[in-house]
Amino acid sequence: MAIVETRDVLKMFGDVKAVDGVNLATNEGEFLVLLGPSGCGKTTLLRMIAGLEQPSSGDIVIGGQVVTALPPRARKIAMVFQSYALYPHMTVAKNIAFPLKAQGMAREEQGKRIEKSASMLGIGHLLHRKPRELSGGERQRVALARALVREPAVFLLDEPLSNLDAKLRTSARDELQQFQRQVATTTIYVTHDQVEAMGLGHRIAVMDAGRVRQLGTPQEVYHNPADTFVATFLGSPPMNLIETPEYSLGFRPENFLPREVYGKGDALLSLPCRVTRLEYLGSDRLVYAVTEGKLGGHRVISKLPSNISVFMQPGERHEFALPEKEFKFFDPHTGLRAAPRAL
Amino acid sequence: MAAEGTAKGRAGRAGSYGIIALFTIFSAFPFYWMLITTFKSTPDLLKRGNNPFLLNEPPTLEHLKVLFHDTLFGQWIWNTLFVGVLVVAITLLLAVPAGYALARVMGRTGEHLGIGIFLTYLVPPTLLFIPMSRIIGDLGLQDSLWSLVLVYPSFTIPFSTWLLMGFFKAIPKDLEEAAMIDGLSRFGAFVKVVIPISVAGILTTVIFTLTLVMQEFVYAITFITAVRNMTVSVGVPTFLVHGDVYFWGSLMAGCFISSVPVALLYNFFVDRFVTGFTMGAVKG
Ligand SMILES: Nc1ncnc2c1ncn2[C@@H]1O[C@H](COP(=O)(O)OP(=O)(O)O)[C@@H](O)[C@H]1O
Ligand SMILES: [Mg+2]
Numbered sequence: 040m041a042i043v044e045t046r047d048v049l050k051m052f053g054d055v056k057a058v059d060g061v062n063l064a065t066n067e068g069e070f071l072v073l074l075g076p077s078g079c080g081k082t083t084l085l086r087m088i089a090g091l092e093q094p095s096s097g098d099i100v101i102g103g104q105v106v107t108a109l110p111p112r113a114r115k116i117a118m119v120f121q122s123y124a125l126y127p128h129m130t131v132a133k134n135i136a137f138p139l140k141a142q143g144m145a146r147e148e149q150g151k152r153i154e155k156s157a158s159m160l161g162i163g164h165l166l167h168r169k170p171r172e173l174s175g176g177e178r179q180r181v182a183l184a185r186a187l188v189r190e191p192a193v194f195l196l197d198e199p200l201s202n203l204d205a206k207l208r209t210s211a212r213d214e215l216q217q218f219q220r221q222v223a224t225t226t227i228y229v230t231h232d233q234v235e236a237m238g239l240g241h242r243i244a245v246m247d248a249g250r251v252r253q254l255g256t257p258q259e260v261y262h263n264p265a266d267t268f269v270a271t272f273l274g275s276p277p278m279n280l281i282e283t284p285e286y287s288l289g290f291r292p293e294n295f296l297p298r299e300v301y302g303k304g305d306a307l308l309s310l311p312c313r314v315t316r317l318e319y320l321g322s323d324r325l326v327y328a329v330t331e332g333k334l335g336g337h338r339v340i341s342k343l344p345s346n347i348s349v350f351m352q353p354g355e356r357h358e359f360a361l362p363e364k365e366f367k368f369f370d371p372h373t374g375l376r377a378a379p380r381a382l
Numbered sequence: 383m384a385a386e387g388t389a390k391g392r393a394g395r396a397g398s399y400g401i402i403a404l405f406t407i408f409s410a411f412p413f414y415w416m417l418i419t420t421f422k423s424t425p426d427l428l429k430r431g432n433n434p435f436l437l438n439e440p441p442t443l444e445h446l447k448v449l450f451h452d453t454l455f456g457q458w459i460w461n462t463l464f465v466g467v468l469v470v471a472i473t474l475l476l477a478v479p480a481g482y483a484l485a486r487v488m489g490r491t492g493e494h495l496g497i498g499i500f501l502t503y504l505v506p507p508t509l510l511f512i513p514m515s516r517i518i519g520d521l522g523l524q525d526s527l528w529s530l531v532l533v534y535p536s537f538t539i540p541f542s543t544w545l546l547m548g549f550f551k552a553i554p555k556d557l558e559e560a561a562m563i564d565g566l567s568r569f570g571a572f573v574k575v576v577i578p579i580s581v582a583g584i585l586t587t588v589i590f591t592l593t594l595v596m597q598e599f600v601y602a603i604t605f606i607t608a609v610r611n612m613t614v615s616v617g618v619p620t621f622l623v624h625g626d627v628y629f630w631g632s633l634m635a636g637c638f639i640s641s642v643p644v645a646l647l648y649n650f651f652v653d654r655f656v657t658g659f660t661m662g663a664v665k666g
Contacts, residue, residue, distance in 0.1 A: 091559050111563045118563045124556035128578045141565030185564070 041102030041115070041192035041225055042067055043088060048097035050083050050249075057083040059249035060097070066241070068223040070216075074236040075246030076272070081229040082121075084246075085195050088227065089118050102192055112141070117186035118195040121202070123178045125170035131157075131181050132166040138189040156188040159218070176207050183215075187222065194219070194226040200235065212238055233273050237261070245269045263367075264289070267374040270367065276325065279339045282371060286380060288334075289367040292325070292342035297349045298358040306363040308382070310334060314355050326351060328359070334382075413645070419634035420445055427630055445631030449622075454609055455636060458617040462640070465527055465613060466595040469534045473591050474584065477539050481546030482572060486555070492547075500544040503537055507600040510536070518605055529605040530613070534595055541594075542587045549583030550576065585651050593644055614640045 043065045050058040058080040065071045073081045086092040088099055090111035098107045106114050117138070126134050132153060139149045157163045160180040170178060179199055186194055199215070200208045216239050219226050230236055236243050237257040244254045245268075253265035264270035270278040270289050279295060281288045301307055312328035326341040341359060343349070351357055368377040419427065421441035432438040449455045484492035484499075514533055523529040553576060561571035577584070595613075602616045612620070618636040622629040 089559075089563060091562070110567065111559075112565045112567065116563065118560070120556045120560060122554060122556050124554065124560035126557060126561075126575060126579075137561070138564035141561075141570070189564075 042100075043193055043225060043227060044100040045084070045088065046098045046100065048084065048087060048094045048099065050080070050087060050092065051095045056249050058087070058094075061246075061249075061251055063244055063251060063254065065225050065227065068225055070219050070226045070228065070239060070241045072236040072240035072243045073227065073229045073246055074233060074240075074243050074272075075231065077231055079246045080249040081231070081246055082197055085118075085197055085227060085229050088193075089116055089195050090114050115192040116195055117189055117191035117193070119179075119182045119186050119197065119199045121198045123170075123182040123199075123202075125178060125181055125185075127170050129169075130166065131162065131168050131170070131173070134170070134181060135166075135185050135188050138185065142189070152188050156184045159187065159221075160184045175203050176211060179203065179211060183218070187218075191224065194224055196226065196228045198230055199228075201230075201232075208235075215239065233275070237273075245272060247272070263376075265376050267369050270369070276340045276342065278367070279337075280369075281330070281334055281337045281339070283334075284371060286377065287369040287371050287374075288382070289369060290361050290365050292340045293344075294365040295339060295341045295359055295361045296343060296347065297341075297351075298360040299349065300347055301360055301362070307360040308363060308366075309358055309360045310339075312339065312357055312359050314351050314353055314357055316353055317351065321345070328357070331356070413638070413641075416634040416638040416641075419630055420638055422631060424631065442631075445629070445635050448629065449632040449635050453621045453632075454612070454617065455614075455639075457610060458612050458614045459640065461527055461611060462596055462613040462615070465530045465534065466592050468531045469538060469595050470588050470591045472531070472535045473538045473542050474587065476535070477542035477546055477587065478577070478584065480539075480543045482550050482576065484543065485547045485550035486558075496544055496547045499540045503540040503544070507537070507598075511600055511604045514601070515604060523605075525606060525608050525611060527606075527611055530595075530598075530602060533601050533605070534598065538591045538594055542591060545587055545590070546580070546583050549580045549586075553579055589644065589648055589651075592647075596640060596644065 043063075045061050045063045048058055048061045049056070061080075061084055063071075073084060075081055083092060087094050088101075090099075090106065090109060090113075094107065098105050100106065101114055101116070126137065129137070135153050135156060136149050139152060144152075153166075154163070157166060160183055162177065162180050162184060165173060165177060165181070170181070173181065179202070182199070200211050203211055212235060219239075228235075228239060240257060242254060242256055243260050245252045245260055247268050253260050253269045255263070255265075260269055261273055264273065264278070267280060267287060267289070271280065274291060276292050278289045278291055295310075298307075298309055311331045313331060314326055314328045316327040318325040318327070322345055324343040324345060324347075326343060328339055328341065329335075330337045330339055339359075366379060368379055369375065370377045418435070418437065421443075422437060423439050423442040423444065426432055426437070426439040429438070480499075481496075484496045486492075488495065514536075518524060518529045518533070521529075521532075523532065557575050557579070558568070558571040561575045562568060566574060597615055598613075599615050602613050603620075606612055606616060609617070609621075614636065618633060618640075622633045622636065
């Protein structure tokens with residue numbers, strides 16, 4: 040186990056700043072997720088931690104040792120690639136044995152380790168097969184087994200579930216989390232999928248354009264977004280933003296409900312809206328609307344759980360409301376979180 | 383949909399077998415022609431009325447006897463093998479690392495360099511043999527097989543480098559990176575992962591190089607004058623064509639004997655060439 044740190048890590052590809060001064064530190068045994076839109080530099084950051092890419096400036100520290108100048112093999116890390124990168128000319132058993140062989144481990148010990156990690160991932164019956172004879176889910180497990188077998192200090196995973204179909208992805212996510220909690224090895228996990236990030240991570244680093252916009256637990260990044268990017272990147276649908284010259288007001292669609300749903304005692308902001316569109320999602324109903332009155336002219340979304348059966352129709356005016364404690368204020372110029380204020 | 387039972391399916395299969403048969407005949411015919419000519423007696427060969435595709439008179443070993451007793455064919459085969467094996471070794475030793483470097487280490491520049499290197503392969507030996515013969519002369523290698531060992535790589539290496547570059551490019555980078563993370567150096571990853579996966583490419587290079595060496599004529603006839611030092615490609619036409627008299631039987635015997643090993647080698651590894659070797663390495 041080890042703590043991974045990045046210190047002012049910057050990476051240029053020609054003129055492109057792929058990673059722009061990232062400072063991060065994991066905790067011991069933590070599952071840290073790097074979350075951000077495609078092209079924001081997640082993979083590049085992970086590859087620099089792995090040693091596959093050299094930072095333009097800054098340092099990588101693993102377990103208290105500066106490893107920036109060390110090759111990947113000297114960093115005690117294991118990595119699962121998005122493509123899994125299984126060696127096509129070797130059987131599953133040989134694939135898993137590969138890192139052990141590279142260490143020059145004794146044969147009997149190798150056998151024991153292979154068996155242990157294969158049984159942990161339930162792939163004992165596949166050991167004699169070649170990668171091309173495996174399904175996507177099986178390949179993913181083999182890749183995990185190969186990473187696990189060496190008992191590394193750090194796991195690095197780059198979108199390991201993105202090649203699986205939706206159903207398999209849910210169960211694989213579940214297994215992955217159990218697996219990480221069981222081995223309790225520091226893990227850095229890259230994804231662009233917020234559901235994966237929220238479900239798996241102890242903490243999430245939300246990235247955009249090469250920078251970490253916020254680092255926090257899933258609850259923190261969701262309920263206390265540091266800026267408008269984080270606020271609108273997380274959540275489905277994303278946070279509503281009412282932008283005025285003096286402030287930006289953010290609120291989650293699930294807190295923005297018809298006025299009559301709230302009781303009398305709550306401190307509420309009432310917003311009359313014109314409903315433009317309705318969407319039924321089974322468990323929820325999305326109401327797309329445009330505000331009217333004092334804060335008029337903004338598009339907002341309300342997410343009604345199906346047990347709220349208020350009748351609504353497109354074109355109709357309806358009074359919506361939101362509790363004042365759910366207000367999130369942002370600076371209209373920088374987008375950063377601002378202190379609560381009067382409207 | 384199961385097409386086997388239907389008339390359409392049967393017709394389709396008959397069609398594809400027909401095409402395969404056509405190609406098989408097309409590529410096997412030269413071998414048949416060489417083989418049958420080898421055993422035909424000279425009168426049978428020359429008589430106009432005879433069916434040229436069949437043995438019209440009892441077979442004879444006369445042509446083989448001429449080939450092995452009246453010429454140094456055995457020695458020429460040996461010479462060709464000697465040069466071939468050495469040239470293959472030199473070519474692999476240089477072209478494998480060069481192809482890899484061009485494919486991986488040098489990025490876009492590598493691609494352009496690769497094309498540049500390939501272009502040097504296109505310079506005809508009929509031009510190059512003039513400067514080459516100066517070099518061979520200065521090195522004192524005239525009339526020695528070593529002159530060919532030195533000169534042949536000048537065209538086998540460019541072509542092989544270019545060929546191997548293509549093979550290496552097709553190997554996902556992830557595989558080498560995974561190997562480097564799994565505990566190997568870049569060189570280790572190259573030896574333990576890239577080379578085993580590119581067996582098909584390397585075999586292709588070997589066969590290609592051997593074939594080039596066996597059929598090369600211009601350099602061989604320029605640099606070698608002693609009969610003992612000739613290769614098959616020079617010895618056979620020099621000694622079995624006298625003016626306008628062709629010793630067809632012995633000529634065909636010489637061609638057959640020297641082409642069969644290459645054909646066998648190729649057939650032996652054909653699976654390796656065809657198998658999509660990197661299939662299943664990445665994605666699903
Ligand atoms: N090898 C490379 N050469 C040039 N640009 C690159 C290279 N790798 C990544 N980039 C660029 O760096 C940025 C970040 O890429 P990446 O780290 O792959 O993003 P992500 O994994 O978040 O989708 C992108 O703009 C990408 O085009
Ligand atoms: Mg990526």
